[in-house]
Amino acid sequence: MIHFDHVTKVFKSNGAPLKAVDDVELKVEKGEIFGVIGFSGAGKSTLIRLANLLERPTEGRVLLNGQNIADLSQPELRKVRGKVGMIFQHFNLLEAKSVYHNVAFPLSIAGIPKKEIQKRVKEILEFVGLADKAKQYPDQLSGGQKQRVGIARALATSPEILLCDEATSALDPETTKSILDLLRRIRDEYNITILMITHEMHVIREICDRVAVMESGRVIEQGSIFEVFSNPDHQTTKNFVRTVMQDEIPESILRMIDKHDGRSHIYRVTFIRETAGEPILSRIAKGFDVEVNVLYGQITELQGVPFGNLIVEFRGDGAEILKAIHYLQTNVKIKEVTSHAG
Amino acid sequence: MQVDLLTFWPKILEATNETLVMVGISLLFATLIGLPLGVALVVTRPNGLLQNGALFKVLNAIVNFFRSIPFIILLVAILPITRFLVGTSIGTAAAVVPLVFFSGPYIARLVESSLLEVKPGVVEAAESMGATPWQIVFRVLIPEALSSLVLNITIATIGLVGASAMAGFVGGGGLGDLAIAYGYQRFETEVMIITVLLLVVLVQLVQTTGNLLSRKIRRH
Numbered sequence A: 001m002i003h004f005d006h007v008t009k010v011f012k013s014n015g016a017p018l019k020a021v022d023d024v025e026l027k028v029e030k031g032e033i034f035g036v037i038g039f040s041g042a043g044k045s046t047l048i049r050l051a052n053l054l055e056r057p058t059e060g061r062v063l064l065n066g067q068n069i070a071d072l073s074q075p076e077l078r079k080v081r082g083k084v085g086m087i088f089q090h091f092n093l094l095e096a097k098s099v100y101h102n103v104a105f106p107l108s109i110a111g112i113p114k115k116e117i118q119k120r121v122k123e124i125l126e127f128v129g130l131a132d133k134a135k136q137y138p139d140q141l142s143g144g145q146k147q148r149v150g151i152a153r154a155l156a157t158s159p160e161i162l163l164c165d166e167a168t169s170a171l172d173p174e175t176t177k178s179i180l181d182l183l184r185r186i187r188d189e190y191n192i193t194i195l196m197i198t199h200e201m202h203v204i205r206e207i208c209d210r211v212a213v214m215e216s217g218r219v220i221e222q223g224s225i226f227e228v229f230s231n232p233d234h235q236t237t238k239n240f241v242r243t244v245m246q247d248e249i250p251e252s253i254l255r256m257i258d259k260h261d262g263r264s265h266i267y268r269v270t271f272i273r274e275t276a277g278e279p280i281l282s283r284i285a286k287g288f289d290v291e292v293n294v295l296y297g298q299i300t301e302l303q304g305v306p307f308g309n310l311i312v313e314f315r316g317d318g319a320e321i322l323k324a325i326h327y328l329q330t331n332v333k334i335k336e337v338t339s340h341a342g
Numbered sequence B: 001m002q003v004d005l006l007t008f009w010p011k012i013l014e015a016t017n018e019t020l021v022m023v024g025i026s027l028l029f030a031t032l033i034g035l036p037l038g039v040a041l042v043v044t045r046p047n048g049l050l051q052n053g054a055l056f057k058v059l060n061a062i063v064n065f066f067r068s069i070p071f072i073i074l075l076v077a078i079l080p081i082t083r084f085l086v087g088t089s090i091g092t093a094a095a096v097v098p099l100v101f102f103s104g105p106y107i108a109r110l111v112e113s114s115l116l117e118v119k120p121g122v123v124e125a126a127e128s129m130g131a132t133p134w135q136i137v138f139r140v141l142i143p144e145a146l147s148s149l150v151l152n153i154t155i156a157t158i159g160l161v162g163a164s165a166m167a168g169f170v171g172g173g174g175l176g177d178l179a180i181a182y183g184y185q186r187f188e189t190e191v192m193i194i195t196v197l198l199l200v201v202l203v204q205l206v207q208t209t210g211n212l213l214s215r216k217i218r219r220h
């Protein structure tokens, strides 16, 4: 659907050239919600702007449905842009125009007849829940409503792809959630491919299927939400995961680990998918001569599937603990924790 | 010596009329020149919609050139052009030409600054929807900047009222001319006061109308 084929973007602004996007290789599949996360200045906006040629790649190609968009003529490119909607952090609505005319704008510049525009605008405003706001002006709307107008405008031309540049970053948590719900509905009902960039990990956790982590223009890690959240590789990724899932062992518990007497071992147990719902730990306690003590942990939900991360102390004979671990490994991921490893 | 104001009224009325005509016609032509020139400055500038460094530099230099000449000098300097364009270098029509040369580039600058107030993000949104550069100019930049454009044109109009007062030098007439001819040169203080008052009222009217209009079209 969207293929960033080793794309590099260099800006040559006053003096030193700046590699805002550095050899990025990414494939976004049809109908998926793909998130790109990174700190400010990582190159996320530049990346997403490459997807509709608001920026031209310095090297590499951006393919939409196999077509290198840099090869298109201007009229062809404008046509493709009609199939790629975009929404923005600060909405970028026409302030002088009513909600109706904002949503009608992309249809009107495409030369669609008035009658059809009326029908489509009505339909799409209903979909985003703003049917009663058609005659209002942007400055009379709340942030969430403005973003709904932005979404309606982006959807007006029935795009196949929706690009979201920090679409919820200017919104409060409650409104963010309602906008994310709307985006999910858009994907589910219209099977639109969504590429979204954000610096907020909870947004990624909330609706993305896959995620890529960007740093200094490069994609340093990518994978399914599950892979990345349950087993982050890169330190930056770990830091992002930590913003939504506490997996760091608190100081007080680390001190406890330090004092262990040889009969006690401490493990990090990562439950994923089905196993998070199973009483595995109590089975260990019953089936083996091992005492189980949960020191710390959290069970959360990723893509509608439970995900748990527990710090557990096993107390007992070394051999017996090994057997218990062996049994556990068939079900969950388990790793011994030392005070230094964290 | 006491003047009989009554005999002056027709003169004052005539002068007011001349001022209105001069300002009105100059404003019309100055806007016809300034608006496209301002748009051109915005679209050809670096990173503009149709960026063209060479053209931008030329336009920019032309505008700066005219903006740096004091009106009173411009008035005299372009007399040959005036004669060529309107067939005479004297009278109200002849005053219009320098006023247009004076005000057109000024309006271009004002238009430029109004259009640059439109958030780049809004332009980018339109681009992302597949708008052509001209659609962006006519359906995004100008409509979004309209309220600010009206305020700026109001400023230009008031500038024209001021400049038109010097039109007396080419026999253009108008209130300013009257004030100088009678009030200053013949010490008719009342005439001076009345003309100045009329100019004040005119400027107030223009500004108030501009403000109202600008507010009214903020949403359209």
Ligand SMILES: Nc1ncnc2c1ncn2[C@@H]1O[C@H](COP(=O)(O)OP(=O)(O)O)[C@@H](O)[C@H]1O
Binding pocket: A011, A012, A013, A018, A019, A020, A038, A039, A040, A041, A042, A043, A044, A045, A046, A047
């Ligand atoms: N048009 C531009 N000209 C020059 N530098 C730019 C331009 N756009 C972005 N940059 C630079 O590229 C880097 C990445 O920016 P951006 O893609 O906006 O990052 P992010 O969206 O992740 O915060 C930043 O250092 C930024 O200053």
Ligand SMILES: [Mg+2]
Binding pocket: A044, A045, A046, A166
């Ligand atoms: Mg950004």
